[in-house]
Amino acid sequence: MLPVVEQPPPAGGAALDQVLIAAAAFAVIYVPLGIFLLREREGRPTVIGRLADRVAAVDGMPRWAGLPSYLAVIALVTAGFGVYWDVPIHMQNGRDEGPLANPSHYPIMLGIFGFLAAGVISAGLAKDPLPRRTVRLTPRWRVPMGSMVLLGAGLIAAAGFPADDVWHRLFGQDVTEWGPTHVMMIGGAVTCVFAVPLLYAEAAQVGRPPAARWAWLGALATGGLRAFGRILPPVRREVPPDALADRGAWATRTFLTIAVGGCIIPVAFLMEFDLGVPQFPAATLFVISGFLTAWIFLTCRLFFGPGGALVGWLTYTGIRGVIFLVTLPIPDIHRAHWLLFLGAAVCIELLALVVSSRGPVFAALAGLLAGTVGLATEWWWMELFLPYPLPPERQQMPFLLAVGGLAAIGGGLLAWSFARNLERIADLPRAAAPTRAEAAAGRWLGTTGTLVFVVLMGIFAPPASAGEVEVVRDCEDDVCRTTYEPVAGTDVIMGHVSYAEDCIGEERCASVVTVRLDPVDAADDAVWIAALAYQGKHENDPAIPGDGVLSIAMAPTGRAGEYRSTDPLPLYGSWKTLVRLHRAPTTMVSIPLHMPEDAAIEGPAAGLVQVDDGTDVAFVHEPFLLQRERKPEVPVWLWSVMYGVVIASWLGLLAFYGWLYAAAGRERGDVPATTGS
Known part of the structure; x- marks a missing residue:
């Protein structure tokens, strides 16, 4: 039998020392920012203020728009670099020892702190000339709407960092990009970019549009539109009046269009599809x-x-x-x-x-x-x-x-x-x-x-299930096995598993896998039926292609309800190997062929999963397998409350963004009592 993994990484939150290190990093960034904020509001010079003025002299924008928007974009790229490094690491290697044991977490943390800092800087630099609609924070402190978008996005993302550790302590690891606290962090990052077009548009209100000195861009756009209008005369009639009259205004329109194009960044929520391991x-x-x-x-x-x-x-x-x-x-x-x-x-x-x-x-x-x-x-x-x-x-x-x-x-x-x-x-x-x-x-x-x-x-x-299963753990000779047994009276899809090479349990076992479904028409409306093996990079086996993640087709054999993997699947060591069935519209179930024993997991799912040749096995609700580290027996009310809090905070933030954009477009006389003119 395979040995038990010794001292596996924790599955329920970080060690206290790592939490304290993260808190110290937060303090190192935000204590100086607090000092800057106090000095700026008192009218005293600051290094950041002087830098903002230098940037404004180059790009022509107000100090509260130019530097903060550039910082936000740099922070977003930094966080994106970390995320697109971090997620593959977990897919290839599994859990890490803690939030700071993984080097990819540092750029994520710095990126989140960075665009929140950009919001603080924008609010601190907010002095006349200001747009006609502002949020009044104090009787003498008015902040542009774009600054508030940065602050809102930064606050929810920064709150997601400690909330993620609390969530893991309560519920275990939910290893998916769309976990609630992950959505807080990633969602805050990808929506902070909504501040950029708003800040640029507000800058145009005070006669200082984005990159006003780059009139050549407006000239280029104008020339292109003139040429386009000669080829297609109807086009000329829909071109905005400023396009052919004012190159500076058209440069503003061009830069704003590019800034709006950047707002498509929430496609980052499709990362699991981009990596070939969609969990939804x-x-x-x-x-x-x-x-x-x-x-x-x-x-x-x-x-x-x-x-x-x-x-x-x-x-x-x-x-x-x-x-x-x-x-x-x-x-x-x-x-x-x-x-x-x-x-x-x-x-x-x-x-x-x-x-x-x-x-x-x-x-x-x-x-x-x-x-x-x-x-x-x-x-x-x-x-x-x-x-x-x-x-x-x-x-x-x-x-x-x-x-x-x-x-x-x-x-x-x-x-x-x-x-x-x-x-x-x-x-x-x-x-x-x-x-x-x-x-x-x-x-x-x-x-x-x-x-x-x-x-x-x-x-x-x-994701929906296709019948209930019971998780059973049996221990014998110091080895614990986990199986998933169908609950009587439920419509569970079954699969008869056979291997071309009956090597299951051996040190290096890889085999073509055949699965015969019961009922045989269970995959007739499949969105996909596929095999997935992941977290196998530690094995470093040259016989297995890929980089610790392997996703291959389960091709029909010609026999009703029978499918065979197009390549051998790894069934040993740290590999987690599944046969996945996604039925329309939302049913997602899998057969777990192999999963190593994991002593850090609480509950019956911790044992070795190993399907023997010729065995009939139930298809299991897929989140139970892909998120194996989640803690069992957590009260339903606690799940409901915590999910409700996260969902409500996000809906509130989206409504806040909408209000900021709507309010920014109103005339000065429409300013409500909560804002200043």
């Missing part, structure tokens, strides 16, 4: 992709005019390229790939050429086209570039594209509201003013579009 239903890939591409690319098209969706796509492609390049120096990691999204941008551009209206109906139609036809073009790209099990089975295309189309309609509605509001904030003239009915409906469009996305995620994100 495939429908969520299409919900997130449809919503984000419609929202961002259509906003760019409405705001910029012809070619705007392509500008947004180029910005997205640049972001993905940067993420890939910054991780290149790290050797031997499982690298993330990405969706192309070119089809969605092209669909929006083509529709804009044949439809003259730019109202909400056009926005919804453009979103629908991007989320259906646009995402349909991703199938060939997934097959070419993304890791297996993407693309999903083609028979699921109608369902997945329908879900993506609904989400993209929501994204289109948000895009219309977002683009028009940005124009109001930046005081830019429009190509065609909305009708009174459109203006009245505009305030609700963004909320409606966002709610469509939230509802679809609520429906399709939770």
